[in-house]
Amino acid sequence: MAKILVIADIKEGVLKGSTAELLSKAKTLSAQTAVVAIGSNVESLVADLAAAGSDTQYIADDKSLELFSAGPYAACVVAAAQQFEADMIWFGFSEAGKAVAPRVAAQLNAACATEIIDVTLEGEKIQVVRPAIAGKVIQRIQVNTQTLVAVVRAGAFAANPGITGTQNMVKLSIPAPDLKAVIKQILSDASGEIDLADADIVVSVGRGARDQAGIDLVRELARDLSAGFGSSRAMVDGGFMAHNKQVGQTGKIVAPTLYMAMGISGAIQHLAGMTGSKTILAVNKDPEAPIFNVADYGIVGDLFEVIPILRQEIKKIRG
């Protein structure tokens, strides 16, 4: 039986959905599961971590771990992996995960795969599947080492609420802080808006919105739908939208039920971030915009004209 260690994704004291998703997949592979939670006040999440599907909870709880720091976080994961004798170590999609996974792999002399969308186990042979070349191709990768460290793409696995685990907490020793890379400040981009990763509907704004007035108009649409509010790279680079709003190859990868691309042309790097969406609606003035090649429904028009009508029609239907 394989042993899979999942790194808990905790944001502002809340256990994020990816943890249960990864643990469900692990149990579906008939693996023994454990979770490692790193941060401050994370011990209080042990019951949630067990409910999410882990049978052992490795806890590294200390004020010094409150802010992300790659070195100490990697040390905690390595410690848990060694104690658990993990065959696979899975991170949910996050900047922290991407920064730590390769370190853990290097320290454990394990293989490393990022952005994976599937894992198979045939006896001891591990294979993973992942997109490459801006999502144009899929690679099937054979792992030649005993251990694999992976970062799982957002939404790749589904959580099964029927799968749970048992409480069995193990405390990890707290590593020394990294004195050579010290976080001095975090400029929070918490806008009080819905996290793109969790949103069922995402409305994104692109260059077609032109300026702040356009952004505000698209934001109103997002608010009507209680949707996540995202952006193409153009509007982030233009300073109109925060970096954490960028949907794309190097931004957020989203796969909501409905994705509305407002004034977005559809560059490959953007498409890589949203073509997993169930339904795509695009509004763009240019009938030749590449976004229309992937949209289920396309409206050729000026978003300044279309959005007020859209909001009205949606209100009629939703009440």
Next chain:
Amino acid sequence: MKILTTVKRVVDVELNIHIENGAIVEDGLQYVINAWDENGVEAAVQLKEKNGAQTTLVSIGGQDNTDMIRKCYAMGMEDAILIDDPALVSADAFAFARILQTVYEKGDYDLVITGKQAQDTDSGQTGIILAEYLQLPCVSNVISIEVMDEAHIRVSRLGDSGTEIVEITLPAVVTVSDSINEPRLPAMRGIMMAKKKKIQTLDLAALGTSAEAVGGAAPKSEIVEFMKSKTRKAGQKFEGDAAQITAQVVELLANEAKVF
């Protein structure tokens, strides 16, 4: 300050990719400089211009990498090392990191700058593994670099909760996001000068190592098959009176797509 920048030659993602028998069809592929490494080169050149840093680039590949290296020279990089060895055909990120480690240890560098990921693999591992091998601090996804003094830099990084301001003690490795800068277009003068510059080319033996030593012969993982991604098909596109077509689309979203 001495900077080592890594540059990778990658498949141009803008073009169509064809798969046959589980492999990518080479015919028709074009190669370009990895966009994120281009940001790294620009970052290094800006540090040269602002802070007098010395800049060296390293690339692993073959003679095909020459054009790309000359472009980096034209942008302002001062020296280039090309590691060219046929044994590296199946090298993985770990092997590349070992090679870069060997190059780093032959010089006297204070800062290694790599792009945060390669646009063909989207892996994002090599720079971080290199830092681990070198036992150096590493900050990834960096959007600005500022020199504090000879031994410290201040960077901002796109983290999960916002922009993190991190102070780093050198030597260190940073991986850069495309949001860090807009790579310059080389001027004609730079392009002409680049044609005459030497590129130091070394194989693994000349570097003082071997394929076995870097793990190049035994990759930790390997691609066994390529498949085409499921492409989305274009759906229905509506042109005409805005009020009419918008109402039509909302009705379809509700009754056909069932999202409302």
